Amino acid sequence: MSGDVLEDWIAGGPEPERGVRKAAVKAALAELARRAPGRSVEVRVPPFGAVQCIEGPRHTRGNPPNVVETDPRTWIALALGRLTWADAVASGAVRASGSRAGEVAALLPVSGFRGPDRENHSRAT
Numbered sequence: 395m396s397g398d399v400l401e402d403w404i405a406g407g408p409e410p411e412r413g414v415r416k417a418a419v420k421a422a423l424a425e426l427a428r429r430a431p432g433r434s435v436e437v438r439v440p441p442f443g444a445v446q447c448i449e450g451p452r453h454t455r456g457n458p459p460n461v462v463e464t465d466p467r468t469w470i471a472l473a474l475g476r477l478t479w480a481d482a483v484a485s486g487a488v489r490a491s492g493s494r495a496g497e498v499a500a501l502l503p504v505s506g507f508r509g510p511d512r513e514n515h516s517r518a519t
Contacts, residue, residue: 404471416442419466422473422507430501435494438463448497460492475503 399410400418409415419442426437427445434450436458446458464472468487471477479499482488490496 400470400474401476404467404474404476409467415466415470418470418473419443422469422504425504425507426473426498426501429505435460435462435492435498437461437498439466439469442466447501448494450494458492460494462488462490462495462498464488472502473504473507 399414402408403410410418419439423437423439423443423445427447430447430449432449433446435448436444436446438444438461440463448460464482464487468477468482472479472482472488477487479488479496479502483490490498
């Protein structure tokens with residue numbers, strides 16, 4: 395059910411409940427971090443989460459040098475493969491800074507991510 399709700403939302407339909415959006419964002423971020431462990435790029439999807447990923451030098455203080463930031467709807471569209479990195483960056487929906495931030499593009503869509511199921515949703519709210 396949630397997958398359809400997310401698909402409808404990114405196609406311009408009604409916004410899902412906060413718990414559904416939060417669970418979907420967190421699941422896609424977790425899968426990204428699992429697939430590309432590391433701490434050289436931080437991916438932020440406020441207000442629901444952020445992860446560090448991609449091997450390489452890591453930051454220890456202050457703002458990281460490589461940051462990707464976007465809104466939940468854009469992140470889900472990217473994770474599901476319904477929006478390309480190039481289009482998201484060109485439209486300003488994704489802000490990518492630092493020499494390595496663009497490496498996230500090679501990890502999209504996030505394989506295995508289909509959005510949260512009902513069971514995950516009930517735990518996330």
